[in-house]
Amino acid sequence: MSLHSNNLDTLYRQVIMDHYKNPRNRGELEDETLHVNMNNPTCGDRIQLQLKVEEGKIADAKFVGEGCSISLSSASMMTDAVKGLPIDDALEMSNIFSLMMQGEDYDDEKFDLGDIEALQGVTKFPARIKCATLAWKAMEKGLHEEES
């Protein structure tokens, strides 16, 4: 079909649609946790990220919210990726993600980015970069609050 253009398929990679359809870590944490609300005020996407930080590590992460395929799949991937990471590593990964979204070179050695690399296609759709970074910004905000 004509719409299965390469261009669209670079955005809507199968792995992204899988995370959208079957989001990992969607829901609420029961234990006492750090809650971060983040909106994309221009489009109405909103996410609440819940982080459980223990001994400088992200012990658990979940999210609830409303958004498009890109913002929700990114939240799903991000929560999967940062679980178990020390705060500093999670923040570094967030930096790497930000570089990826800007289409710049990034260190792909330090972490196993796995599914996250499927989001690279977003760089070709500048209007959608904010969707992909929403959950990551929430994570950064939460961790900075935790640190201070």
Added chain:
Amino acid sequence: MDVKEIRKQFPILDQEVNGKPLVYLDSAATSQKPVQVIEAVNDYYRRYNSNVHRGVHTLGSLATDAYEGAREKVRSFLHASSTQEIIFTRGTTTAINMVAASYGHTNLEEGDEIVLTPMEHHSNIIPWQQAAKATGAQLKYIPLQEDGTVSIEDVRNTLTSNTKIVAIAHVSNVLGTVNPVKEITKLAHEHGAVTVIDGAQSTPHMKVDVQELDCDFFAFSAHKMSGPTGTGVLYGKKHLLEKMEPVEFGGEMIDFVDLYDSTWKELPWKFEGGTPIIAGAVGLGAAIDFLEEIGMDQIEAHESHLADYAMKKMQEVEGLSIYGPEKRAGLITFNMDTVHPHDVATVLDSEGIAVRAGHHCAQPLMKWLDVTATARASFYLYNTIEEIDKLTEGLIKTKEYFGDVFA
């Protein structure tokens, strides 16, 4: 109305986007500009750019004549009784803010009511929230009917002797509802209240006669009616404007300035502090000439035809929810089940079709609709039936594309 000929006057429409001919269906956000407007702005900067109302040199006179000439065009376009009632602003937002900050702050006190509807754009909500906070007045909302219209009965039940201001959109930017602002104004006046009409979505598309509506204030933006961005108009009844304090103070709006006190110029200039957006006013004047030559009634009829056709075609797309009343202005807000409006807009964009996705600066209305976001296709005089067919085809393809995902 010869749409083919009209399209030729909009250079931007003649291009491909993502390898497909551009189908621009986002005119409710901002309209495209005809060559007449582009040339008028260009001509101003190339030939007679100069400050207005200052100095005696020739270019200054040319610029002043063009700027004040544009004001007269606006007066005639709105059928206001005097150019003293036409204030150039930065846009609808600034115009409403001016009324809220000046008229609102002076005339509101504790116990007074400001009446709005849940379908207002943020720019016709937040200025009133701020005025209410500053004065102790209260906000009250006229409830909406299920189809997104306002019933006169509900207006009557909402207004009281404490109502001082009724602020309402002429046409909803989301639902396309055309509100009965003439009747609402009549009821408001019976209660001693004034009306502030947000005309951002009506002025570009239909004949507006402020004397016939009898509204007290009316605001609109140039950029939604084929004029430049950064320019808009506040119309206000002279006797109200005369009693209002300026909102911005500085150059050009003064009569005498002393070390400790100053007096203001007469209307409308006391509200136009600083060097105005001269090129914007000139461009708006050219846009009015352009629209009037085609005829506002013709434009309205064309868009009504497009909206009727689009409603019919889009209702045939399975899984599409359309918001707002059957009878509407030229825009259709919708959602596709299981596909987020951003994703709809991205897929349509890959087909060269530009639509808006998001909350349309109407978060309270999104809440009322019980959605977080919607997609919107909006039409103007240059849109065609073929473009609506492309939109419908694009929506069917979007559904198929994501259908694989959700199958």
